[in-house]
Amino acid sequence: MSRSIGLDATLTDYVRKVNPAESPALKRCREETEAREDANMQVSPEQAAFMKMIARMVNAKTAVEVGVFTGYSALAVAETMKALHGEKARLYACDVSHELIGIAEDYWKEGDVADVIRPVIGDARESLIGLINDGLAESVDMMFVDADKTGYPEYYTAGLTLLRPGGVMLFDNVLWSGSVADPSTTDPDTEALRAIAQKVNQDDRVENAFTAIGDGLLIAMKR
Ligand code: SAH
Numbered sequence: 001m002s003r004s005i006g007l008d009a010t011l012t013d014y015v016r017k018v019n020p021a022e023s024p025a026l027k028r029c030r031e032e033t034e035a036r037e038d039a040n041m042q043v044s045p046e047q048a049a050f051m052k053m054i055a056r057m058v059n060a061k062t063a064v065e066v067g068v069f070t071g072y073s074a075l076a077v078a079e080t081m082k083a084l085h086g087e088k089a090r091l092y093a094c095d096v097s098h099e100l101i102g103i104a105e106d107y108w109k110e111g112d113v114a115d116v117i118r119p120v121i122g123d124a125r126e127s128l129i130g131l132i133n134d135g136l137a138e139s140v141d142m143m144f145v146d147a148d149k150t151g152y153p154e155y156y157t158a159g160l161t162l163l164r165p166g167g168v169m170l171f172d173n174v175l176w177s178g179s180v181a182d183p184s185t186t187d188p189d190t191e192a193l194r195a196i197a198q199k200v201n202q203d204d205r206v207e208n209a210f211t212a213i214g215d216g217l218l219i220a221m222k223r
């Protein structure tokens with residue numbers, strides 16, 4: 001089960017009970033994904049609740065997700081976006097895997113958000129440039145970055161172009177199970193996550209907060 005770093009099973013259960021209940025589609029997506037070996041890539045229900053609240057706080061109508069997996073985080077955010085904006089909401093869901101997008105679409109249909117989600121299949125480096133070229137610059141309210149960690153710097157650069165002022169980028173896994181704080185760990189993923197935390201913190205173009213939700217969630221709001 002995916003849970004926030006530092007929360008034991010008892011506290012995780014408690015937090016889950018006092019958060020809004022998952023929709024049936026979210027519940028099925030989480031439960032069926034739990035059978036996979038790579039299930040820990042999925043955001044926890046409490047992180048999804050937090051992201052749904054962020055979507056409300058920025059009144060998200062146009063959003064981008066980078067790294068879809070089986071569709072749980074996109075489904076959560078899209079539910080809120082559709083509640084706010086109906087069929088005018090748009091979530092561009094970028095993933096390199098046809099197969100995973102196919103799995104995700106089944107949950108999006110059940111959750112009645114397939115009409116507001118646009119899957120974008122391919123390397124997200126190119127997909128985000130494509131969205132900019134399609135005219136989305138300065139129009140995105142919210143972007144969730146959760147794909148390959150070495151891509152984070154490029155996703156940040158593209159995100160700064162895509163976001164409107166006051167829009168937010170969320171970078172997942174910035175604690176990387178704690179390895180970012182262990183100087184002896186120097187693999188490319190860990191180094192990329194350290195680099196993005198530092199870059200965002202030194203960048204005058206954004207307001208930022210590094211939170212310990214899930215496996216670490218870095219929030220950057222474009223000024
Ligand atoms: N947000 C998802 C988890 C994402 S896991 C959830 O909460 O359920 C990371 C995903 O990133 C995987 O589905 C993988 O296929 C995708 N990915 C990895 N590298 C990518 C790239 N370069 N471009 C687009 N997607 C990529």
Ligand code: CA
Nearest residue numbers: 041146172173
């Ligand atoms: Ca993640």
